[in-house]
Amino acid sequence: MTFQRKDKQMAHPTDTNQYGDLKQLPQMMSNPHFESIGGEAQIIKLVDRFYQYMDTLPEASHIRAMHETDLSHTRQVLVKFLMEWLGGPKVYSAERGHPRLRQKHLHFSIGEAERDAWMLCMQRAMEDVVTDATLRRQLQQAFFKTADFIRNDKGSTNA
Incomplete structure (x- = not known):
C-alpha cells in the first residue's frame, strides 16, 4: 500500500507480527471502546500512567527526550485524541482538525526502537488501568x- 503525496509516493511499512496484520491502515475514529475502557476518567488515568512510564523507564528515555519538559499540553492532547479514537466525544477533531498523525510526527525520527519504546509505555499503562x-x-x-x-525511519531498529 502506498500513500500519494503531491510530490512523491511513500511506502507504508507492512508485515505481520505478534500484534497482528499490519497491512490494514488504522481506521481513525472507528474503535468503539470508549465506554468499555471506562470513559474519560479511565483515559485520563491511562495517559497519566503512560507518561509516568515514559518518564521513568530507561528504555523510553530516547522518546521522552522528543517531548517538551512540561507534558501538560501533550497530556491534554493525547486524552482528547484517545477519547475520540476510542469512540467517545469528538473533542480532538473539533479543536484540532483531522489527526494527521504521520504528518504531525514527521519532524521526529521514528523507527522500530521508538515505536517499541512507545508501545512498552502504553502496554505497562494498560496493564495498570485496563482491567479487561x-x-x-x-x-x-x-x-x-x-x-x-x-x-518514518526504516533504518532505526531496537537497540
Missing part, C-alpha cells in the same frame, strides 16, 4: 497498528 484482558489485547493491537503507521 480482552479489551487490553484489542487496544494493544490497535495501538501497535497506529504506532507502526507513524514510523
Whole structure:
C-alpha cells in the first residue's frame, strides 16, 4: 500500500507480527471502546500512567527526550485524541482538525526502537488501568497498528 503525496509516493511499512496484520491502515475514529475502557476518567488515568512510564523507564528515555519538559499540553492532547479514537466525544477533531498523525510526527525520527519504546509505555499503562484482558489485547493491537503507521525511519531498529 502506498500513500500519494503531491510530490512523491511513500511506502507504508507492512508485515505481520505478534500484534497482528499490519497491512490494514488504522481506521481513525472507528474503535468503539470508549465506554468499555471506562470513559474519560479511565483515559485520563491511562495517559497519566503512560507518561509516568515514559518518564521513568530507561528504555523510553530516547522518546521522552522528543517531548517538551512540561507534558501538560501533550497530556491534554493525547486524552482528547484517545477519547475520540476510542469512540467517545469528538473533542480532538473539533479543536484540532483531522489527526494527521504521520504528518504531525514527521519532524521526529521514528523507527522500530521508538515505536517499541512507545508501545512498552502504553502496554505497562494498560496493564495498570485496563482491567479487561480482552479489551487490553484489542487496544494493544490497535495501538501497535497506529504506532507502526507513524514510523518514518526504516533504518532505526531496537537497540
